[in-house]
Amino acid sequence: MFVTTSDAFETPSFEGKLAIQDNVLAADLFTQVVxxxxxxxxxxxxYLPTHKKGGTVAYSMLREKAPTLVSHYHSVTMRRxxxxxxxxxxxxxxxxxxSSCSVLFYEKPGDHINWHYDHNFYRGxxxxxxIPIVNRGRDGGLSAARLLAKQVGRDVEVATPPNRLVLFEGAEVRHKVTPISEGERRAVWSMTYCTDPRNSAFQGVARRVKDTAFFGLRSLWT
Ligand SMILES: O=C(O)CCC(=O)C(=O)O
Ligand SMILES: [Fe+2]
Known part of the structure; x- marks a missing residue:
């Protein structure tokens, strides 16, 4: 049941380590996700009556409350x-x-994300x-938020209408999201995939150095 329309489109280009594909989820699935x-x-x-600011619904919460999102994240279709x-x-x-599978929401005027890379904690x-799920301006069109990505020194604007897949190598493509305006709303389903999701070699070494130091010191007084 977890289908994308992926068989119906040509593979989009990943030039500049960025790809875009419209209408990525089949209509029924997209409705369910919305x-x-x-x-x-x-x-x-x-849960938070004073909640005013945009934020993130993290993976642990999605595992409790959002079975469709979590199963689709793990699906063979999506991986493929x-x-x-x-x-x-x-x-x-x-x-x-x-961050593996989360929902980011922007609902207060000014909610945005500055220039950043997505940190890669993994070996691969x-x-x-x-996949934007909601992106609503006051007039029924899109919100004012724009995803900008650096491409060979230039800022490329990527519109994020609902059900458009935007895929990029976040540790290499610097990006930002410009603010939403009054009365607007944007919710984005974010997922991460990796060629080798073990810890990076650096983290492994750092952990071993720390352990050696710890046990080394301990050996001085035991
Ligand atoms: O909301 C978006 O379109 C992108 C969010 C983002 O870059 C991030 O959460 O790291
Ligand atoms: Fe990001």
Whole structure:
């Protein structure tokens, strides 16, 4: 049941380590996802009555409240689609990584994200998949928020209408999201995939150095 329309489109280009594909989820699935995200945001609000600011619904919460999002994140269809676009085999990132599968929401005027890279904690190459779920301006069109990505020194504007897949190598493509305006709303489903989701060699070495130091010191007084 977890289908994308992926068989119906040509593989989009991943030039500049960025790909875009419209209408990525089949209509039925997209409707189901929209409903799940709406419930999720309502639940978040009722947990925190003073909640005013946009934020993130992390993976642990999605695992409790958003079965469609979580199963689709793990689906063979999704893995295969991302692998096909980036040209290397990828898999989902681990459960303990709250960014693996999350929903970002922007609902207060000014909610935005400054220029950044998505940090890669893993040994392999790391890809970010965004699927905007809601993007509503006051006039019924899109919100004022724009995703900008650096491409050979230039800022490229990527519109983020609902159900458009935006896939990029977040550790290499610097990006930002410009602010939404009054009365607007934007919710984005974000997923990460990796060619080798073990810890990076650096983290492994850092951990071993720390352990050696710890046990080394301890050996001085035991
Ligand atoms: O909201 C978006 O379109 C992108 C968000 C983003 O870059 C991030 O959460 O790291
Ligand atoms: Fe990002």
């Amino acid at each position: 409903e799940e995200v709406a419930t999720l945001i309502e639940t978040e609000r009722s 689609l991302v692998s096909r676009i980036v040209g290397v085999q990828v898999e989902p990132t681990p459960l303990h990584d709250e 190459r790391h890809f970010t998949v965004l």
